[in-house]
Amino acid sequence: MNYTLHQLMIFQKITETKSITKAAEELHLTQPAVSIQLKNLQDQFDIPLTEIVGRKLVVTDFGWEIASAIEKIIEEVQGINYKTAAFKGLMSGKLKISVVSTGKYVMPYFLSSFLQEHPEVDLKLDVTNKAKVLESLSANEVDFALVSILPEQMQVDGVKLMPNQLFLVGNRDFIFKNNEYDEGFLEELTLIYREEGSGTRLSMEKYLSSKNVSIRKKIELTSNEAVKQAVLAGMGCSIMPLIGIKDEIKSGELKIIPMEGFPLNTQWNLIYLRGRKFSPVAKMYLNYLIEHKDELIRKHFAWNL
Structure with a gap:
């Protein structure tokens, strides 16, 4: 076996990204260079490390075993680097x-x-x-x-x-009919939620439960960015952390809807x-x-x- 640390690191990145193209981008290498190193590593094993299913690269069970071993090897190499730096006073x-x-x-x-x-x-x-x-x-x-x-x-x-402040927000086309809304207004909206396990969602649900608000229409998305884009597109309103939308509020693309009891503070x-x-x-x-x-x-x- 004559595989190099460079080959192992490239294979680790391939398993992380599940793509030769993405691995090449993250390693700042050309795609052919990554493909060649993968082939050179594969040539040293009788069992496939990866397979092509359709047009998708799939890491085999054996490939994952090798990737797990590589992770330990790289950690040991990093340990050597850290010890070297420590002896230099860094x-x-x-x-x-x-x-x-x-x-x-x-x-x-x-x-x-x-x-x-x-x-x-x-x-x-x-x-x-x-x-x-x-x-x-x-x-x-x-x-x-x-x-x-x-x-x-x-x-x-x-x-x-x-502090982390959360506000009810809508897009630039939201028309204010009141200077301030009560919690009953939320029942009239399509409300966009984060997924289960999100802290923002937990804050939303605690508030809605405390006010006995029943949401009739809701959409669930899996990231703050997805929620923001959905609100921008007019799919509904959401309760969002100010820190992630301050630029859109400043530009007028999003509007804070004045609600009793808001902002929610964590x-x-x-x-x-x-x-x-x-x-x-x-x-x-x-x-x-x-x-x-x-x-x-x-x-x-x-x-x-």
């Missing part, structure tokens, strides 16, 4: 954070300057829904999780960051398992965040204060 390692989907508008601003100060630190940032974020945190797969609603069944500590928190033993990088980032969070909020989120 702080290095991997920082792993899971973020609820709306948090993609928040978390980068609390990471950028830290990563600039510590270029040897690698970041793994997973953006998904609340249920999967908490699953990753519970399984101890990540150092931190960014959520807007604290979990009730998990022992966590964390750092409070900033709190962005970066949380971690209580009693977790941090890596040096995670501990350094936690200290950095505690020290600099107020400065970063004033710099990047003054409009939200």
Whole structure:
């Protein structure tokens, strides 16, 4: 066996993207170069790593086994790099954070300057829904999780960051007939929901339940971006975090509908398992965040204060 680390890394990216084209794009290589490296790796095994079904590349069961082994190999190589950097006096390692989907508008601003100060630190940032974020945190797969609603069944500590405000919004064609609407108005709307497991959806449902509102027509979509595009297109209205729609509100593409009891308010928190033993990088980032969070909020989120 004479496969190279380069071939293994390319195959790992192929399994992640399930596409030679996408793997090539993410690795900044040409598609033929990726195909050649995949062939060279495949030539060293008697069992197929991938198959073409229709026009789609499919990783075989054996291919997934190899991919799992490759992940461990690459982690060991990264460990060597981190130790080398440490001997040079540089702080290095991997920082792993899971973020609820709306948090993609928040978390980068609390990471950028830290990563600039510590270029040897690698970041793994997973953006998904609340249920999967908490699953990753519970399984101890990540150092931190960014959520807007604290979990009730998990022992966590964390750092409070900033408010998360949710408003009822419609598109530019929404005509205001009242200066302010009561909760009964929601029953007249087609309301666009996030999927089950979303923190935004949970906030919506808690509000609707507390007001005994029964929604007659609803649409369910699986991302904040999809919800925003649906509202922009006039498919209905939705309760959305301001942080993800502020540009559209400013341009007039979306309108905040004045509702009694709004905005709904939650709190962005970066949380971690209580009693977790941090890596040096995670501990350094936690200290950095505690020290600099107020400065970063004033710099990047003054409009939200």
